[in-house]
Amino acid sequence: MEKLAVKKLTHSDLTFFQCYYYAQKEKKSKQKALNLNSDVLVDELYPELKTVTANTRIPVSLYIYGPGIEEVHILQRKILKSQGSKNWRLNGELIYSPEDNPDRYKTLKPGDIVVLGFDGKLKPSSIFVDFLAASIDADHSLWEKLNDYLSGKTMRSIESSRLHELSESADLPPEHSIYRFFLDDDMVSVAEGDTEAILHVYKRSGTVMTADELVTAKEKAAHIGSCGEELVSQYFERMLDNGEIADFTWTSRENAVAPYDFEVKELDGSTYRLDVKSTTGKFETKIHISGAELLTMADDTIGYKLFRVYEISEECAKLKIAPQMSDYAKNILKVLSTLPKGISVDSVSCDPRLLDFMEAEDLMAKGDE
Structure with missing residues (x-):
């Protein structure tokens, strides 16, 4: 609150x-x-x-x-x-x-x-x-x-x-009820459909999540996601100015249902797609990946990276990049394919520490956005 x-x-x-x-x-x-x-x-x-x-x-x-x-x-x-x-x-x-x-x-x-x-x-x-x-x-x-x-x-x-x-x-x-006031990260995860977070909030002694709070949590989750994407957009703008990439497109701004957030064109003419997973919390905060994102990640015809933006504040954040998500997505989809006929999974939650991320970078915001 x-x-x-x-x-x-x-x-x-x-x-x-x-x-x-x-x-x-x-x-x-x-x-x-x-x-x-x-x-x-x-x-x-x-x-x-x-x-x-x-x-x-x-x-x-x-x-x-x-x-x-x-x-x-x-x-x-x-x-x-x-x-x-x-x-x-x-x-x-x-x-x-x-x-x-x-x-x-x-x-x-x-x-x-x-x-x-x-x-x-x-x-x-x-x-x-x-x-x-x-x-x-x-x-x-x-x-x-x-x-x-x-x-x-x-x-x-x-x-x-x-x-x-x-x-x-x-x-x-x-079990003290004062902790009721500090379920912020859990509330956002609940709004994103995280099963573990839902059970944690539900089982917390005396905790009740109101309809107003759920709406607010959804709005906050959307806002955090937008902040992370804005920081990544500024990151690519600097790379473009420095001649490190040929071009980039902020896809999710033009099409909110796209299964990725950005498409980047490298100097050699190749392209890759990426999804931005943002949190104000620590790096290890769970990442939520939709079924559509998994299918797109698994496509070998074009590269797919994961940008983990974390510890977002008013002025900065940290970034880690997982440069190759295809094999990870294929393994998850293979497991999901064993489910009984007629059963499908719309999204999965994963611990980012299990992915192969590169070293952390600092993201600095510019301007009022």
Whole structure:
């Protein structure tokens, strides 16, 4: 998730929970809502909300994790800014503990911390919250680190990389729900149909992938692929300027269903095709090869290379090239041909470390593209 915040819970925040609201000796607060600081929610995460009029209710799906090791609790709520109020509120009806865990939220106290992940481009459509209780062993170490991060503030936005760093250093149980916020690479792989990633996300304790997240993951996968191809296009432009190749065509830009991305004409008149496999992750992140790509790779009449673009950032990436993919594709197709009649495989996933790649090169982006 790209829109993340950390918040320290106050007495009035905890009145969102039925157990806390009715446990008050005196009804010091009647708000039944979780405050969302405007300087974070609006000024930093959703500036488009500045145009929303007071008392406009924005419905959201609410996914609650924690405190401690708990499965997800899914509800429907709304956020709104009341007339004359500075901050926004996540509210609706009181939150009751699940029937099978009636004491779930009783451990929460003022000073505990909640991590909030917002999904939605122009306004929140889903909110993922992970409550961390200082009194629970599974939460305490991360609670300490996020308490330091807040530095006395009630709410701060946080970069995903920073939250990941703090979580890793907290030595949490592997099933802790905070890892729900760091399934980014897996989410992209799920969007690409990777079976192992799908099972990993599904089996992760408390993990639910919403329809919005799946759409976002598909968009991100497409964007990463486009970034990788753009970097390779610039790579060939430099080779063309240096007289290292005769010409090249960015085929997939002209025909999105082509089973390769580029066709390159060498100085000796020969040509080869290539597919770009891109990731923001490490080199060993799995590669997905479609059935059409396998058939094209196996064609001996024209060469086929694989360009692995990895560790993509805003300014650069790394590149490794597998110069000959025909034999690899033939071996896979031979195995697939043994499947029962009427059964076909649309794509395969493979570990790039099993392929014969050349030494890594650096790719540097130029211009705003």
